[in-house]
Amino acid sequence: MVFAVTRVIFIPQGEMVAFGALTYALLEAGQLPGTVWLLLCFGVAAFAFDLVAALRARAGAGPILKAAAVDLVVPGLAVAAAMAIAGGGYGTTMHAAITLALITPLGPLLYKLAFRPIASASVLTLLITAVGVHLALVGLGLAVFGAEGLRAPAMSELSVELGPLLVSGQTIAVYLLAAISILALWLFFERTLWGKALRATAVNRLGARLVGIRTSFAGSLAFALAALVGALSGVLIAPMTTIYYDTGFLIGLKGFVAAIIGGLASHPVTALAALAVGSIESLASFFASDLKEIVVFSLIIPVLVWRSLTETHVEEED
Incomplete structure (x- = not known):
């Protein structure tokens, strides 16, 4: 929003x-x-x-x-x-x-x-x-x-x-x-x-x-x-x-990952994406706790590549 x-x-x-x-x-x-x-x-x-x-x-x-x-x-x-x-x-x-x-x-x-x-x-x-x-x-x-x-x-x-x-x-x-x-x-x-x-x-x-x-x-x-x-x-x-006092940094970054997956447009889709991010983080902490943050933030890479290849690019409004 x-x-x-x-x-x-x-x-x-x-x-x-x-x-x-x-x-x-x-x-x-x-x-x-x-x-x-x-x-x-x-x-x-x-x-x-x-x-x-x-x-x-x-x-x-x-x-x-x-x-x-x-x-x-x-x-x-x-x-x-x-x-x-x-x-x-x-x-x-x-x-x-x-x-x-x-x-x-x-x-x-x-x-x-x-x-x-x-x-x-x-x-x-x-x-x-x-x-x-x-x-x-x-x-x-x-x-x-x-x-x-x-x-x-x-x-x-x-x-x-x-x-x-x-x-x-x-x-x-x-x-x-x-x-x-x-x-x-x-x-x-x-x-x-x-x-x-x-x-x-x-x-x-x-x-x-x-x-x-x-x-x-x-x-x-x-x-x-x-x-x-x-x-x-x-x-x-x-x-x-x-x-x-600094916990908000990681919260904001993970929320940003969910918002990107949701397309920065839809509240319900972003909420579902946040659930997916949280579930993947929990699984990652169980199987490889040292790499859980890397796994979460790596989720954004395929999403950005897919959106870049499938969506129309427009010039920024002046």
């Missing part, structure tokens, strides 16, 4: 997952996560960008107030909510909701700071920028979360026997919420005005601008949805494995 709308291969998607997991784990442990300070700093920096742009354009008070609401008030409310419930023992549902509220605004703020100023640049330039943002977020993650890994307690003690398999409630929640997310995204893109605006921007940015769609808003919305999905993924995997 992010690539189709903005032409950005969003490598920092893995950081959204890792930050979501770490934030949720800290809230479950009764601590205030460092995400609140990260979000506040990003909001202040984004408001400074918008303020300078408004002053240069002599736009008046309206755009400045709007920028303050988006860059300062929305993150401030999320931070205030996190401070209010941290350590209060409000339960898993509230902690998960606060995690989503803290991570989701990071997406559009990142887009505003790093990608919107160069939105018309080439895909290669945007990719290099995405790599730089990823490296910056890894460093910031070390600063705000520390070097030690975190793991949240299980959301449920439920376990179900399916033949020889013992399936935990956490695993069931992963599959269930993944299916709900795919359905929700389909309804969003098919039934809502904002979703149709994103689709129009993905098909033709120039045409979308000509019919009155603000492509900058479409980019912010795409990044917000990506951050939301990443945060939800982090909440789901936090009780299943220990997450470190």
Whole structure:
């Protein structure tokens, strides 16, 4: 979705997952996560960008107030909510909701700071920028979360026997919420005005601008949805494995492999590709644990060769 709308291969998607997991784990442990300070700093920096742009354009008070609401008030409310419930023992549902509220605004703020100023640049330039943002977020993650890994307690003690398999409630929640997310995204893109605006921007940015769609808003919305999905993924995997500040790198790379197999276009096909990648990684870790990462990343080579030979090549839009 992010690539189709903005032409950005969003490598920092893995950081959204890792930050979501770490934030949720800290809230479950009764601590205030460092995400609140990260979000506040990003909001202040984004408001400074918008303020300078408004002053240069002599736009008046309206755009400045709007920028303050988006860059300062929305993150401030999320931070205030996190401070209010941290350590209060409000339960898993509230902690998960606060995690989503803290991570989701990071997406559009990142887009505003790093990608919107160069939105018309080439895909290669945007990719290099995405790599730089990823490296910056890894460093910031070390600063705000520390070097030690975190793991949240299980959301449920439920376990179900399916033949020889013992399936935990956490695993069931992963599959269930993944299916709900795919359905929700389909309804969003098919039934809502904002979703149709994103689709129009993905098909033709120039045409979308000509019919009155603000492509900058479409980019912010795409990044917000990506951050939301990443945060939800982090909440789901936090009780299943220990997450470190740099865990998002491998998560993002494996997700990228699945997205390439899915053609960077279809949510259901990408989800099936992700299941295939995970299954192959599990088999590889059983037969050759030292080579499991190589096996996973080698999957992308035949897919790229096949797509290069079978699909029509088009020039990049100016």
